[in-house]
Amino acid sequence: MEQITGRVWKLGDNIDTDVIYPGKYLPIIDAPEMALHVLEGLDPEFPKKIEKGDVIVAGFNFGCGSSREQAATSLKHAGIACIVAKSFSRIFFRNAINQGLALVQSKDAPDKIQPGETITINFASGEIITSQNQRFSFPPLPEFLMGILEDGGLIPHVKKSLKS
Amino acid sequence: MKIPRKEELLKLQAKYRTDKRIGEALGGVPEYLVAYWRRKKNIGRYSLPKYSKEQIKDLWERYGNDTKAGAELGISKSGFYKWRKLYNLLEKPKALKFQQLEFSLAGQTGLSKSAGIPVNQSSRKSTIAQKLLAKKAGKAEILVGEIVNVEPDLAMSHDNAGLVIKQFKQIGQSQVWNPHRIVIPLDHRAPAESEKTATAHKSIRGFVREQKIKNFYDIKEGICHQVVIEKAHILPGELAVGTDSHTTSYGCLGALSTGIGATEMAALWATGRIWLKVPDSINIIIQGKMPKGVYAKDVILYIIGQLTVEGASYKSVEYYGETVTKMSVSERFTLCNLSMEMGAKFAVVPFDRIARKYLFSITRQKYEPIFSDRDAVFEKEYEFDVSNLEPQVACPHNVDNVKPISEVKGIKVDQVVLGSCTNGRLDDLKVAAKILKGKKIHPEIRMLILPATRTIYLQAMKKGYLKTFLDAGAVILNPGCGPCLGAHEGILAAGERCLATTNRNFKGRMGSPESFVYLASPAVAATTAIKGEIADPREFVK
Incomplete structure (x- = not known):
């Protein structure tokens, strides 16, 4: 996972898990079905608009609220490649990594990135590059978390480590 | 030689103290003779007070109970009573001091170690989080x-255990790491509201x-x-994780607990280990007596409003x-439960x-139990005085919109919900029952009440609260x-407003994204149910 390039969906601060994945859909345990309801709390048409490889750019405290993992799972299976936010809520952060959904924390970039533009996130160099060629660096994730991401999530990661 | 009378001898003893010096003062009477007179007149040997006034006062204020305070000094109940009578400490202390208070105000109260109180003498400057995680990690x-990478004492899941099981099966392990440490109560959609849930x-x-x-x-x-607490699945000084964000609640018993996701729980079931980062700690000191009609819920909502989500x-x-x-375990539960809403781990x-x-x-x-060191390093320290606090309400659509x-009084609502892990315990029901006793709920209000557990339901039944409701x-x-997370039993339609004692008021939390949820204490809930609009409970609470 060297680099991700994708179209931007811009969201605000405190995007909570009830908005990302409303409680009424919690009984669903099939991931592709979950993806059909992603961000429905914000805009019922959202699931249709998202395309594979898109990127979400948001403000502070992304994913706050419930520990429901379906929030991260539905984003991942709807095709979201990466989320850039000023900060993430603790449990969402863990859930996203465990689902193999890349997260980037940057205080400055979200304000400068425009909705609909295409940005590139380079994990090797630790940089976000906007369509205007503005560059924002971000701190890398701890190595073992990158390990989980590269294995495609916690389940494959644990499987691998139990085998070895 | 004239033998002194009892009063004279007592005066001499107060002045000269020992038999020897009394004898000298009387002009060379031998020590044994003074002792003989004393015994005859039933006067005890003079002794210096063993315990200082400060020491006795400190213990008295700490325990307010002769037996317990005496036990600290190794003396009897009546022994301690004599000491405090000597120092004129006859009234019961208004507030009891505790070790935790000693910690937070160390230096200001100047409590001495010589008082025989076990104090933490470690110089490692560690917080509870550091010490407990260190213990778990064997460091x-x-x-x-x-x-x-630690092994928790408790791994809790609710209905989402269905998802955990699905993930666990993918890992391919045949047995869970320790069936005794796994607790699963079904509560989110109980009884099943759909075929999907029934299958799960x-x-x-x-x-x-x-x-x-x-x-x-x-x-x-x-x-x-609440089941975890009632069934004693968590104890002080233990570590718990749960697939629910409000797992932080177990801090009410001095345990560390936090929420995780379903996949992580599956990995924990398989390996018995989970990674946790040692967090910074913040210290919140709450002072003052809560006024009538103000409860732990108001205190924590106020704090969330101040500190933000x-x-x-x-x-x-x-x-x-x-x-x-001075808070009960139930009130502490409310504090720790809602701390999650300001992001606490x-x-x-x-x-x-x-x-x-x-x-x-x-x-x-x-x-x-595990305590912070006296000189533990906190990232931030906040102090709140609640003695003039008003009842608080968190308005849509964020918990810090307090x-x-x-x-906010006068806002018309359609539904009132009393219950949830935040405020569904017996004391919460009691507050509401006292207000609702002999009154009728406003005809345009639907009031839903959910005792948190079967035990509480039974207690409320015995106390007659259910009949009152x-x-x-x-x-x-x-x-x-129930309706707290918009699963079933009281979902809101577009445009409807609900006042709830629950923990979240996010957009769409209890149903339609066009509905509105206000969070408040059980007293506000009961008063609002009577009035049909958000109302101040202080006129009803005597």
Whole structure:
């Protein structure tokens, strides 16, 4: 996972898990079905608009609220490649990594990135590059978390480590 | 030679103290003769007071009980009473001091170690989070920011155990790491509201049988967090994780607990390990007596309003101060439960006699509480005085959008919900029952009441609260999460407003994204149900 390039969906601060994945859909345990309801709390048409490889750019405290993992799972299976936010809520952060959904924390970039533009996130160099060629660096994730991401999530990661 | 009379001898003793010096003062009377006179007149040997006034006063203020204070000095109940009578300490202390208060105000109260109080003498400057995670990781000490791989004492899941099981099966492990440490109560959609849920519940029932997980509580028992506390699945000084964000609640007993996702739980079931980062800690001191009509819910809503939804993000919050030391375990539960809404990873009220007393009523298991060092380093420290606090209401659509009741009263609502892990305990029902007794709920209000657990339901039944609620016109639902997360039993339509004692008011939380949820205490809920609009409970609370 060297680099991700994708179209931007811009969201605000405190995007909570009830908005990302409303409680009424919690009984669903099939991931592709979950993806059909992603961000429905914000805009019922959202699931249709998202395309594979898109990127979400948001403000502070992304994913706050419930520990429901379906929030991260539905984003991942709807095709979201990466989320850039000023900060993430603790449990969402863990859930996203465990689902193999890349997260980037940057205080400055979200304000400068425009909705609909295409940005590139380079994990090797630790940089976000906007369509205007503005560059924002971000701190890398701890190595073992990158390990989980590269294995495609916690389940494959644990499987691998139990085998070895 | 004239033998002194009793009064004279007592005067001499007060002046010269020893028999020898009394004899000298009388002009060379031998010591043994003075002692003989004393015995004849029933006068004891003079002795210096063993305990200073400060020492006795400190113990008295700490315990307010002769037996317990005496035990600290190794003397009897009447022995301690004599000492405090000597120092004229006859009135009961208004507020009791505790070890945790000593910690937070160390230096100011100047409590001496010589008072025989066990104080933490470690110089490692560690917080509860550091010490407990260090203990779990088998290390002497641990730094903030370190990542440890630990085995928790408790792994709790609710209905989402269905998802955990699905993930667990993908890992391919045949047995869970320790069936005794896994607790599964079904509460979120209990009884099943849809075929999908019924299928998930069925798979959970099959799994717990197959894996010999004894601590499984089917739909009858109630809300997971309250069940965990009532059944003593968590004890002071222990570490818990749960697939629910409000797992932070177990801090009410001095435990560390936090929420995780379903996949992580599956990995934990398989490996018995989970990674946790050692968080920074913040220290919140709450002082002052809560005014009438103001409860722990108002206090914590006020704090969230001040610190914001991100105010304690990734942090371990420790609560101190006289208001906290006087709170019941149930009120502390409310504090720790809602701390999650400001992003806290852990929230803990240090273990003390109130927690000990509560635990003694439910279990005889042994435990080892953990306290912060006296000089523990906190990232931030906040102090709140609640003596003039008004009832508080969190307005849509964020928990930190908190306003005093005076600014929001009069807002018409359609539904009132009393219950949830935040405020569904017996004391909450009691507050509401007192207000609703002999009154009728406003005809345009639907009031839903959910006792948190079966035990609480039974207690409320015995106390007659349920009859009061039914007489008033409320609907009593079975113990569980019910409408709190918009799962079932009271979903809101577009445009409707609900005042709830629950924990979240996010957009669409309880139904339509066009509905509105206000969060408040059980007293505000009961008053609002009577009036039909958000109302101040202080006129009803005597």
